[in-house]
Amino acid sequence: MSKQGSLSAMNAVTIKDVASAAGVSVATASRVLSGHPATSPASRTKVESAAKELGFMPNAQARSLRSTKTDSIALLISDLRNPYFSDLAHAVEQHARTAGLMTFIGNANEDAAQQDDFLATMLSRRVDGLVIVPQGLNEESNQPSEMMNRVLSSGIPTIFVDRALPGVQVPAITANSAQALDEAVATLKSLGHQNIAFVGGPKHASTALERYSAFETALANNGLVGDEALHFVGDFQPASGALAAQWLLENPAKPSAVIIADAPMSIGALRVWRELGVRVGADLSVTTFDEVDAMLIHDPPIATIGHDLSQMGKMAVQALREVMAGQKPEPEELISKFTLRPSVAPAKATQVMEGKVRP
Amino acid sequence: MSKQGSLSAMNAVTIKDVASAAGVSVATASRVLSGHPATSPASRTKVESAAKELGFMPNAQARSLRSTKTDSIALLISDLRNPYFSDLAHAVEQHARTAGLMTFIGNANEDAAQQDDFLATMLSRRVDGLVIVPQGLNEESNQPSEMMNRVLSSGIPTIFVDRALPGVQVPAITANSAQALDEAVATLKSLGHQNIAFVGGPKHASTALERYSAFETALANNGLVGDEALHFVGDFQPASGALAAQWLLENPAKPSAVIIADAPMSIGALRVWRELGVRVGADLSVTTFDEVDAMLIHDPPIATIGHDLSQMGKMAVQALREVMAGQKPEPEELISKFTLRPSVAPAKATQVMEGKVRP
Structure with missing residues (x-):
């Protein structure tokens, strides 16, 4: 495989810049940075400080010279404790392994700052490619973060998986839930449900937006009326699912069914409902995104909307x-x-x- | 923090060896390896081939010169899809972040070959330290794998977490289940259980050995007789839990209680029992290792043996x-x-x- 990597202007610090800043010759800087033994402690200190100060990236430079393949990639997932993402990471990692690539996994923890810290590290380390579950656009500027832009202009081969960034031209492997939500809503309606609540994810996640939008379309397709009072905006993590569980029980519209946009929120909600004696199925019809183990061992088993994660991992590695x-x-x-x-x-x-709500 | 890294004899390939093998001067080899622009394509090819052939590690060398801190560590867990390990990885990663260290996570997938591939990559990449859940000694030689030995002699700061290797002097943070198993067995006995089955893990995992040994001690402490026919040796993954679930139902000793040595095997077993109509609690008393979400949303909630994973992650980063x-x-x-x-x-x-077993 040939590499077409190019360096963006902001990353184009050369060994000459480092030598100049350190006040040493290019030859000396080169010896220090390659680990050549014939260097003095003083020049090592000066060169390394200058290289650090300037953000010199010998690895990126080496890549631009089409030199060393590392046979490794990095995968940044958005939440390590979310079983959907650990299953997806496993799939990417195993398919990459089959292709001869080692995978380093990073955790954004559903937090843009943690995403950016990982990406910053990736800029100065040698990997052959990046697979990213992006954390969304900056809320104020409505643009990708500066660090995401630096990665995208660095020439490191990059794709997105699970989520995408609107307006950003990066190959993305995503899932479309329109058809599944249409079927779920039609099924609920046929069973007599009119007031269907939706526990959604945070707006920084493209999946959260796609799912809520597809849910609204599914309601309309099935002749049901959407109601913003039946929409809970969670954060894709268990604690917000627990809050949503209480919110639902106290909701004046008395929803008889709910669709939850990811597994961790469902885990948080199911625990609350069990503790309060709400019978899932009999009292409340529950459907969740993400067909993870916990949903299948639940009694009763939980209806799911999901896709083949091994296939998604395979497509990501291929792309x-x-x-x-x-x-x-x-x-x-x-x-x-x-x-x-x-x-x-x-x-x-x-x-x-009624009566199931805590006083 | 100063580094006391030293290179083992087997890793001590120098830039002189590379230059000699490539048939170029040390200066040329140095220029190529540092990304200096004044190099010819021919010398680049020769030097890079020689460096690869010899396993030259400029990063390890740089480390021995006490040069660059990378502010990053690698964490090798044994199974990414096991919620116990994704929770532990989250804990290590977040505590490392608090200490200013970025974490790269690798997956051994309960497989010694995959562990060794990750460790091989770590030998040639710069990280400040390694946290490893080791895959156990080589079954034939009863020694650590060659790659593990290379890592341990490389001078890269390394600790073990969750599991250890017998006879290997590496600081390890582990959990001791003797007291908890004693309490679990005493509780079961007080409830009238005499035949308690144990679904254990693979012998390569020190945790599997520790748990079964502590279980046998707990039986003896409580005046119960151990029975090898009530011991199922699984592999810590869901499919072996499903097999164990069938094995238990068909067991002539008719165990009325079971202790399962990790959460994935419990997930596999609980699904089979639910499908066959076995009522957990009423028909069969179930206790599992690992207090993960899936055990708490199960109806009825599953008794657990576990420890504080955030604390374990914190202690690992500290060590x-x-x-x-x-x-x-x-x-x-x-x-x-x-x-x-x-x-x-x-x-x-x-x-x-009886009668619950599939024909």
């Missing part, structure tokens, strides 16, 4: 290898599937949610 | 920083806790397990 080979793969979408399970049941003539 | 500072921290043990939950119930006078 990255195409970028590494200088090609421009098209974005690809997996189509999510709705799987009906006993957590979804007929709506009762009278809801019995 | 690694001590090694990085040239100190020799003592091994430390967390004491696991038994938490009784409704998955454990009184044994019935007559077990009703």
Whole structure:
């Protein structure tokens, strides 16, 4: 595979700049940076300080010289404790391994600052490519973060997986839930549910926006009326699912069914409902995104909207290898599937949610 | 923090060796390896081939010169999809972040070959330290793998977490389950259980050996007789838990209670029991290692043996920083806790397990 990496202006610090800043010859700077033994402690200190100060990146430079392949990639996922992402990371890592590539995994922890710290480290380290679950645009500027822009202009082969950034031209492997949500809402309606709540994710995640928008379309397609009072905006993590569980029980519209936009929020919510004696299925029909183990061992098993994570990992590695080979793969979408399970049941003539709310 | 890194004999390939093998001067080799622009394509090819052939490690060399701190560490966990390890990785990563260290996570996938591939990559890349969940001794030689030995003699500051290697002098943060198992077995006995099955892990994992040994001691302490026919040797992954679930139902000794040595095996087993209509608690008392979310949303909630993973992550980062500072921290043990939950119930006078087995 040939590399088409190019350096952006802001990264183009050369060994000459380092030598000049350190007040030594280029030959001396070169010896220090290559680990040549014939260097003095004083020049080592000066050169290393200057290299650090200037953000000199011998690795990026080496890459621009089309020299060393590292046979390694980095994968930045958005939450290590979310079983959806650990399953996805496993899939990427195992498919990369099959392709002869070692994977280093980083955790953004659903936090733009942590994402950017990882990306900054990647700029100065040698990897053959990056697979990123992006944290979304900056809320004020509506642009990618400065660090994301530096990565995208650095020439490091990069793709997005699971999430994308609006307006940013990076090959992305995402999932489309329109069809699955349409089927889920149609099923709920046929079982007598009219008031369907939606527990969504944070607006920085493209998946959260896609899912809520597809839910609204599904309501309209099925002749149901959307109601902003039935929309809870969570953060994709368990604590917000627990809050959503309480919110739902106290909701004046008395929803008889709920769709939850990821597994960690469902885990948080299911625990609250169990503790309060709410019977999933009989009292409340629950559907969740992400077909992870915890949803399948739950009694009753939880209806899910999900896609094949091994396939998503495989497509991500394939797309990255195409970028590494200088090609421009098209974005690809997996189509999510709705799987009906006993957590979804007929709506009762009278809801019995009242009295289940904590005082 | 100063570094006390030293190079082992087997890693001591110098830039002179590379130059000699490439048939170029040391100055030329140095220029190529530092990314100096004044190099010819021919010499680049020769030097890079020679460096690769010889396993030249400029980074390790640079480390021995006490030069650049990278402010990054690598963490090798044994199974990314095991929620215990993703929770532990999150804890290590977040505590490292607080200490100003970026974490790169690798996945051994419960496989010694995958562990060794990751370690090989670490030998040639610059990290300030390594936190490893080791895969155990080589089954034939009863020694650490060659790659593990190379890492341990490379001078890269290294600690073990969760698991250790017998006879290998590396600071380790582990958990001790003796007390918790004693309490679990005493509780089961007081509820009338006599035949307690144990679903254990693979012998390459020190945790699997520690847990089974502590279980046998707990039986003896409580006046119960161990029975090898009640011991299932699994592999810490869900499919072996599913096999164990069937094995238990078909076991002639008709165990009325079971202790399972990790969460993924429990997830595999619980799914089988639910599908076969076995009522956890009423029909079979279940206790599992690892207090992960899936065990708490299960109905009934599952009794667990576990320890504080945030604390384990914190202790691991602390120990690694001590090694990085040239100190020799003592091994430390967390004491696991038994938490009784409704998955454990009184044994019935007559077990009703028969008839629940698939034909």
